[in-house]
Amino acid sequence: MITFLVCIALLILGYFTYGKFVEKVFGVNVERPTPAYTHGDGVDYVPMNVTRNSLIQLLNIAGTGPIFGPIMGALYGPVAFIWIVVGCIFAGAVHDYLTGMISLRNKGAHLPELATKFLGKAMKHVVNAFALLLLLLVGTVFVTTPADLLYVLMDGKVPILILVGAIFLYYILATLMPIDKIIGRLYPYFGALLIISAVGVFIGLLVKGAPIPEISLKNFHPDNTPIFPLIFFTITCGALSGFHATQSPIISRTTENERQGRKIFYGMMIAEGIIAMIWAAAAMSLFDGYGGLKEMLAAGGPGLVVSEVSKMMLGGIGGTLAVLGVVVLPITSGDTAFRSARMIIAEYLNYAQKKLTSRLWIAIPLFAISIVLTQIDFNILWRYFSWANQTTAVIALFVGAMYLYVAKKNYFIALIPGTFILVMVLAYILNAPIGFRLPMNIAWVGSAIGTVILLALFFRAANKNLANNLPLEEDVSDWKGVA
Template sequence: MYTFLIAIILLVIGYFTYGKFVEKVFGVNEGRTTPAYANQDNVDYLPMNSKKNSLIQLLNIAGVGPIFGPIMGALYGPVAFLWIVFGCIFAGAVHDYLTGMISIRNRGAHLPELAGKFLGNVMKHVVNVFAVLLLVLVGTVFVSAPAELLFSLSNGWTTMSLILAAIFVYFIIATLLPVDKIIGRVYPFLGALLLISALGVGGMLVFTGAPIPELSFTNLHPDNAPIFPLLFLTISCGALSGFHATQTPIISRTTQNEKQGRKIFYGMMIAEGIIAMIWAAAAMSLFNGPAGLNELLADGGPAAIVSEASTLMLGAVGGTLAVLGVIVLPITSGDTAFRSARMIIADYIKLPQKKWRSRLWIALPLFAISFVLTNIDFELLWRYFSWANQSTAVIALWVGSMYLFIAKKNYWIAMIPGIFMTMATTTYILNAPIGFGLPMNLSYIGAAIATIIVTVLFFQAAKKARANQLPLEENINDKNNVA
């Protein structure tokens, strides 16, 4: 219990200390016009207040990641708490803040555009494909997960196919409508439901004196799986998630003032870390240790853990409300995943999104692909999602490093987590069955060599970009090439 409580306190302290430090390093300009005003089109670009933006951002980035990931990461024991706390403060929240703020400085640009500007045109094309692939995977995962939870609540009065169809219909509507019509009006209330349900479970864990294990370095290898790199890909949302880099530009296009960035981008990542801590603690304490947790995961997956834990902590009615709060997460991240994919493709092909027909013909093929993918096993989808997700985070961290290097600011705040996660993601794909299937020792060596090469190439490119005085910001009055 002490480890859990201290971890929550550290996350809150991190927002007020390291978050403020990162904000100071970046250097906000309160007088600079944001894209919400400079490029206002009342579809994707329009100003909304910081409270609304914060709750929307939380729902956008959360998905099932800070719940399902920590539940599966709980198999590693309390060492998972360390990654959630330090990963969130020093990696995830930095990643979200820098991505959001650099996007604000560049007309609300998405990650492919930022990668093209700061890492080269080749990376723009690579990241564009990678980001759209990730978002389609995210959208698919975030259809399947809530559908399973809703099906379990329905007691057989409906079918899985009907639930999937209903979610896809909602996704289509939310993706095509202007951001303030559904997302801007409904999400703040859903954000409150999410927070209340998570805090309800967390409060009951403390009130009932649940046997949350203390930090220990014993039994850290479930099924002989090494902590590095698996823990750092299993728990992504709640610690560090590249999916967030695809979501922050949605809100960078609605942010009124740069000063709001720390609350919206850094702060909501800290909130997500707290949610992840609560669900990791619940998974560790309520099912008779790793053996019981593993058994329940094998029977019904993370969704079964959510349902069981919610009912145990909050009773039938409260548990149902908590499950509804969890269902909200993936649905509200799934629709913005498709919205973000639409915006990225539109930016790439330079197609303005003012007309609904322009939005429709980009979005419909994405939904068709996703619907086909719902027939694939969830665990396999999650593995590919986890790797693609963290690889996207790596790219975003290198973009942040380049921006700060050129600006002659403390680029190490982005570069250190960038190097660490480059090593982790490369090790994973070299070793994993879904990758190259190499022995772990060879994977470590190969990943170390690859990480060194990437770091050397970064410094070469960064010094050249600084010497050539690559512009860090777009002209706020230039509305050309804005989709």
């Protein structure tokens, strides 16, 4: 229990210390008008207050990842706590903050457009393809997981196809409607439900004195459990997730002032890390050890663990509310996944989105493809999602590092975590069954060589951008309004 509480405290402390440091490195300009005003269109660019934006950001980034991932990651033992804390403070929150703030300085641009500008035109098609693949996988995965949870919650009384259809219908409306009409109105209530459920499980763990394992040299992780690189692809959203780079620009288009960025982008990642800690601790402590957790996962997957933990900690009614809080997570990430995909395609094609018909022309094919993807085995989808997710995180961190390098600021805050996860991404795909299936020792060598080559290309491009005085932000000097 001590390890668990210390880790929670470190996450909170990280927001007030390292988060403040990252904000200082970036350099907030409270006088600069934001895209919500300079590009206001009543659809995607709509000013909203910091509380609403923070809750929307939290729900956007917190799919089932910070719950399902840590539940499966609990099999690695207390080492999972270390990755959540270190990853969240020094990688995930930095990733989210820089992505959101750089987008804020560049008319609310999404990751593909930012990568094209800062990493070179050759990246345009690559990053667009990666981002769209990731968003389609997220949207599809986050149709099936909430449907499965609702199916269990309703004891199978409502057919799964009806639940999937209802979720798809909501996604279509949330993708097409102005952001303040559905997402902006519903998310504060969804956010409250999410926070209540997480706090309820946390209090339950404390009151019942759950035997949460402590970190020690003998208890670092279960014997014969390989950690590297698998843990970084099992626990993603609670520590570092490239999916967030597709979500932060949504809120960069609704942020009223740059001073709100640390709370919205860095702070909500810390909140997600706390949620991940709670569920990892519950999974480690409530099923008579790792053997019991394995049996539970084999019997019904992470969804069954969520249901059982909620009932054990909060009883029948409270447990039902907690499960509903978990159901909210994938739904409120799936809808914005499709919304982000629509916006990215529109940017790529330079296709205005103010008219409903224009949004329909892009949204309909997206949902058609997603319906087809729902027929693929979930476990296969999740593996590809995990790799695409962390690869996108590498791209986003390198965009942040490039921005800071050209600005002659401390770019190491993004380059170090970006390089670390790049090594893991390359090693994973070289070794994994969904990749090249090379022996692990060869995969590590290949990863090291690939990382050195890509770093050399990064510094070559960085020095070229510096020499050419690459503009870091959109010129808003001629804007006549009042922010």
